[in-house]
């Protein structure tokens with residue numbers, strides 16, 4: 001079994017920088033965990049402590065129930081794939097793949113068999129006799145993956161392995177990694193600052209900010225029930241819109257009105273509000289939770305179109321709000337023009353309410 005457990009783990013560097021603060025999570029054997037967060041939030045440091053490349057200041061890390069804090073990196077049965085491929089330039093692909101096995105004195109026959117198996121899995125068979133400089137970026141990245149896979153480790157650690165690839169190759173390799181994970185079934189921890197990678201690949205996501213865990217949840221839970229404004233803003237292909245203000249009620253009809261100066265939006269919320277939400281100081285609406293509507297709709301509100309982005313599968317419309325431009329994603333059959341006034345409504349059951357501390361106010365979740 002290779003379940004991985006971090007228990008109240010801290011990392012304080014010699015210069016006093018606290019990179020990881022009290023991080024705990026429990027990763028069941030065979031699952032795929034993604035750690036996501038902005039640059040400098042402590043992702044690589046967490047991974048390096050698991051790999052044994054960095055000492056643990058406080059707390060424990062266990063693999064398969066055994067505490068490994070003081071176990072030498074090479075005895076942890078972990079393989080790490082880095083962002084820069086770290087291939088040996090003077091060795092062929094075959095030699096690069098074989099290297100770790102040679103170091104471990106794996107018998108020659110088994111070595112050949114494992115290299116062949118790995119090359120087949122990653123479609124590297126044709127490239128085995130080439131040197132790294134004769135390969136494309138994507139091929140090099142596959143060799144780097146191969147070097148990890150060939151060892152059959154208990155745990156895989158990936159540190160932004162796709163960030164050197166162009167957009168198309170990244171999407172393709174992302175899918176390949178998912179397939180490989182299902183084929184190999186090894187426990188994997190994958191670090192990225194790209195929330196799309198996190199959402200598409202993970203069984204479970206850990207969102208970090210400034211060394212601290214913000215939330216641990218499966219992808220759709222993070223999307224639907226973010227614990228605070230940070231997570232809400234971080235997860236989502238086009239980010240959530242935030243409106244700051246207060247709820248006002250007029251003859252039993254509620255609307256959220258932006259406060260302060262500037263071009264304020266007044267968002268109709270309907271005739272009832274979930275418990276506790278009238279106290280919200282911020283509401284969050286994802287672009288996909290606005291729809292185009294007409295003048296007969298009591299939940300409609302008018303906005304002036306400032307930017308139109310045609311993506312084919314959807315149209316993004318930007319309109320002014322106190323926080324700058326808000327974005328609504330509408331059906332691509334509609335192509336409003338710059339300066340045009342359109343009528344939108346939001347889906348009240350999909351609105352997120354945040355209190356003064358930026359915590360999300362829990363409401364009865366309406367399932368979709």
Ligand SMILES: Nc1ncnc2c1ncn2[C@@H]1O[C@H](COP(=O)(O)OP(=O)(O)OP(=O)(O)O)[C@@H](O)[C@H]1O
Pocket residue numbers: 013014015017018019037038039040041042043044045046193
């Ligand atoms: N050896 C070190 N000494 C002191 N501080 C360090 C050291 N290594 C990293 N840090 C600091 O620790 C924090 C976390 O760094 P880390 O590399 O884990 O971030 P990250 O989340 O991987 O970021 P990125 O997305 O940019 O790779 C940063 O503030 C960084 O400057």
Ligand SMILES: [Mg+2]
Pocket residue numbers: 043044045
């Ligand atoms: Mg990093």
